[in-house]
Amino acid sequence: MHMTAYYAGASAPSFAVDSRLEAYAATTEFDRPTLVIDVDRVETQFEALRAGLGRADIHYAVKANPHPAIIERLVALGSHFDAASRAEIELCLSQGARPEHVSFGNTIKRVSDIAFAHHAGIRMFAVDAEEELEKIAEHAPGAQVYVRLIVETSTADWPLTRKFGCDRDTALKLLDRAIELGLEPLGFSFHVGSQTRHAEMWAPVLDELSTIWAAAREAGHDLELLNIGGGFPAFYGEEIQAPTDYAAAVMALVEDRFPGARRIMAEPGRGMVAEAGVIACEVMLTSRKSERDMHRWVYLSIGRFSGLAETEGEAIRYQFVTPHDGETTGPCILAGPSCDSADVLYEKRPMNLPLSLKSGDRVLIRNTGAYTSTYSSVCFNGFPPLDVVVI
Amino acid sequence: MHMTAYYAGASAPSFAVDSRLEAYAATTEFDRPTLVIDVDRVETQFEALRAGLGRADIHYAVKANPHPAIIERLVALGSHFDAASRAEIELCLSQGARPEHVSFGNTIKRVSDIAFAHHAGIRMFAVDAEEELEKIAEHAPGAQVYVRLIVETSTADWPLTRKFGCDRDTALKLLDRAIELGLEPLGFSFHVGSQTRHAEMWAPVLDELSTIWAAAREAGHDLELLNIGGGFPAFYGEEIQAPTDYAAAVMALVEDRFPGARRIMAEPGRGMVAEAGVIACEVMLTSRKSERDMHRWVYLSIGRFSGLAETEGEAIRYQFVTPHDGETTGPCILAGPSCDSADVLYEKRPMNLPLSLKSGDRVLIRNTGAYTSTYSSVCFNGFPPLDVVVI
Structure with a gap:
């Protein structure tokens, strides 16, 4: 148009x-600089991504834009949510999200936020360190956790630093430690890198991570969850793949590489809004x-x-x-x-x-x-x- | 202690x-990360700087910390203020500052903010571009202006970019243009660079600017004001000169180099709070x-x-x-x-x-x-x- x-x-x-x-x-x-949001376009994008992502659960990364109108629309469409803090969890719940559809994806959580989330019925928590597992075991006993892995091979426009995630050996230890602490380790998460413009850029990352997935299964962990995180691109002048094609191509790469992954989660943020x-x-x-x-x-x-x-x-x-x-x-x-x-x-x-x-x-x-x-x-x-x- | x-x-x-x-x-x-401010220490620092700055007017750079308690105390001590926007001007006035003691030091001003400032009785405006002079002439007719100069020779810990200021030839043209537009050009301002830890680091900058001062006088401009801006340091682990010694040494360097400067302004922000x-x-x-x-x-x-x-x-x-x-x-x-x-x-x-x-x-x-x-x-x-x- x-x-x-x-x-x-x-x-x-x-x-x-x-x-x-x-x-x-x-x-x-x-009166002043103003962001104008068209919520119908969020809906269009959600449907386009869902069409490509197939069986994967979409957890919208609330931090990308926490406007209540966006959350409300996404709740109505059946989206799940990835929250970074207590305030983001409260926002999702206040807009009608069910607590079992909200994951607490920040690997650096306040103890009081963990306790709040647990009491609110949030089940899934991200971890990448033993101290975080201990915090969760104490304040959200029995919770489900997924271990965030470091990605070493990103070719994204904006590769993430090493701030989040842990390496293979640490990840395997954390799975064991989670069980010792009475938690339920579900699987792994990662982030391919912000603004990964083409699906094929995921392949080397997925190759790298699939070897860790296999190692965990060999070590006796029946992992069920792979959280593929974000990285879904937006158009900033350089060509990007259309959302349904992109998401379907990423899922095809995933399905080949992670045997036994009964649940897939994706966390588009930028790519959604x-x-x-x-x-x-x-x-x-x-x-x-x-x-x-x-x-x-x-x-x-x-x-x-x-x-x-x-x-x-x-x-x-x-x-x-x-x-x-x-x-x-x-x-x-x-x-x-x-x-x-x-x-x-x-x-x-x-x-x-x-x-x-x-x-x-x-x-x-x-x-x-x-x-x-x-x-x-x-x-x-x-x-x-x-x-x-x-x- | x-x-x-x-x-x-x-x-x-x-x-x-x-x-x-x-x-x-x-x-x-x-409950959460908290900045604790001791306003008595602001007072101590103000007095230490004033003791060294002598005849210079202190215009506290409000942007460094606009807490009302800081502004209120500084008003009581006789400080003047450097404001970056309408909101900062309103803050100063609400705490009792007199409008003639508030300068509008942002070289990038909203037209509506210029008009507001003019009606509130603010007299002094910073400029570094002809378009800004035209905005001021239209919305604050007859105002006093000072022209911000680019500093090329900074040795500060954190030299500023070229975002602010203009060069010698442009500055001289702006003085002429200000008069054409019915404005009153008072003199020059500059910024030596944030966190300039020792007074002697000002010398090469003042040398450079004094030649522009002399050129303006030769061109027939009877400049009265030199605004030496900020750059006053705070202690972040590397040794800095004590505030009174520092300010006095800077003033000694200034007095030697700017004949006819009847008014000196200084704009400590970081160095104050x-x-x-x-x-x-x-x-x-x-x-x-x-x-x-x-x-x-x-x-x-x-x-x-x-x-x-x-x-x-x-x-x-x-x-x-x-x-x-x-x-x-x-x-x-x-x-x-x-x-x-x-x-x-x-x-x-x-x-x-x-x-x-x-x-x-x-x-x-x-x-x-x-x-x-x-x-x-x-x-x-x-x-x-x-x-x-x-x-």
């Missing part, structure tokens, strides 16, 4: 928008530092500390829509509005934007439904957090 | 704390990823997205106090509690902490009064923002 939207600003420039969502974001008056959101913001200032400067600077009303945290290291490269699209463009350094010199979005790889862009122009930032609103700071520089509107 | 404080936890370990502030933070029960705050948090988990790992991982209840944003790139290296200090230590990778793999505080240069540290132990983080609470995310992973308590 392509349409032209007219924004009721001073000069009423026109936007070439591609959806109802963008038309709304282009034409509505907002990113494309359901667009941020409306504005240009605050354009300038050159010097006559000799090759590049203009363009300062937006949103920056790294008010919702665009994932531009750190220029990792996620968003797509921008302006009322001057189609006019002559030139490279610019894009920065946020705060007095923090680190609040620069794109400098190493400048962004091409229309040369006519100026202070007051509205700008839309595409596919920003994931990992934006929650990263926003409470009040850095006195700026309020990113506002969120659901249509 | 050295004392021992007993924390009423399960094992009641003892802390060697060095102040009333730390004793409070070590022994009080908190960092040492007045300590964060109390706890260990969530300790682990090894593998038997072969050299380093333990220690996960705290606070991380990069809940108040410790300045550990990005391991730039600011905080000091930690634990109940096991004095016992055998070993290197550890320190990480935050969120499910974000980027939420790692120190990994390239691991932190030495007691080997006996374990889940549930309280940890104090020293000199965290600046640039912590406001960077905290609204609810990333469902974690509430950093709590703040004033004693």
Whole structure:
């Protein structure tokens, strides 16, 4: 769908928008930078992923966007949930999720959160360390656990660090230790890496992990669960595989490699909600530092500390829509509005934007439904957090 | 002052704390990570800086910590303020600051914020671009402006990027343009770089800027104001000069180089409040990823997205106090509690902490009064923002 939207600003420039969502974001008056979410697009994406994931249970990674309207819709569609904290568990339950459909996927849990989850009826907990097993055994006796494995072979756009997971030998010990502590070890989880754009990029990771799966079975553990985590991509300008094809191809790779895996879980977050959101913001200032400067600077009303945290290291490269699209463009350094010199979005790889862009122009930032609103700071520089509107 | 404080936890370990502030933070029960601020220490630091700064007006950089109790105390002491946004201006005025004592120091201002400031009686605005001058001329006609210069020669621990400021030729044009637009150009501002630990590190920067000052005077501008910005250091483990000596030495360097500067402004932020705050948090988990790992991982209840944003790139290296200090230590990778793999505080240069540290132990983080609470995310992973308590 392509349409032209007219924004009721001073000069009423026109936007070439591609959806109802963008038309709304282009034409509505907002007092400050605002994330607009179309919950119907979350539903479309959920159905597309479910069609490909087949027998796998979808546990939506709540941290990607915990807006109650998203959770409510996903509950209605039969989604399960992956929660990172007590607050996320409470949110899911308050929107009608059943506790047995909520897993506590953070490997670093507060003791009081574990106890809360246990009393609320949450059964499944992630672990990657003995101390965490001991915390769970004490505060959620008899719970089910899955052991998170480190992935060494990721080819994702944004491979994760070694912060989460443990290696094969440690994992096997944790399975034994879980039984000693009266817990029920179900299987393994892992994360292939954020923004894994094509299904075939999963193959080397699944190969690596299948040897650990086999080793655990040889050691006598009748594992039933493989949690394949997230990594489902969103479109940020580089081509990605369509969600149903992608999910089906990943599942085909999984089915070949993990004999006996009676349950598969998947935890899409970004891949579920990113494309359901667009941020409306504005240009605050354009300038050159010097006559000799090759590049203009363009300062937006949103920056790294008010919702665009994932531009750190220029990792996620968003797509921008302006009322001057189609006019002559030139490279610019894009920065946020705060007095923090680190609040620069794109400098190493400048962004091409229309040369006519100026202070007051509205700008839309595409596919920003994931990992934006929650990263926003409470009040850095006195700026309020990113506002969120659901249509 | 050295004392021992007993924390009423399960094992009641003892802390060697060095102040009333730390004793409070070590022994009080908190529900979540909490920044404790001692406003008397802000006062002590203000007086120490004022003693050295002499005739310079101190404009506290509100963004460093906008807690109302800090602003209220500084108003009572006669401080002026540097505000980054409408909300910071409103805060200062609500605590009794006079509008003529508040400067609007962000070079990237919302048009509506400029108009608000003008109507509230704010006179001084920072600029580094022609478009900003035009915004100010339209929405704050007749205002005083100072032009922010780029510093090319910083030797600070954390030099700023080129995000702010303009070069000599642009600055001279902006002075002329300001007059054309009916504004009153007062002089120049700059930022020497955050955490400039010794006064002599200012000399090459002041040398560079004094030539631009002279060029402006030669061009017929009778400049009256030099705003020396921030850069005043806090103690993060590397030796710094004492505040009065430091400020006096900086002023001596300034007085030699800027003839005709009838007004000097200084904008300490970090250097005013960092040492007045300590964060109390706890260990969530300790682990090894593998038997072969050299380093333990220690996960705290606070991380990069809940108040410790300045550990990005391991730039600011905080000091930690634990109940096991004095016992055998070993290197550890320190990480935050969120499910974000980027939420790692120190990994390239691991932190030495007691080997006996374990889940549930309280940890104090020293000199965290600046640039912590406001960077905290609204609810990333469902974690509430950093709590703040004033004693």
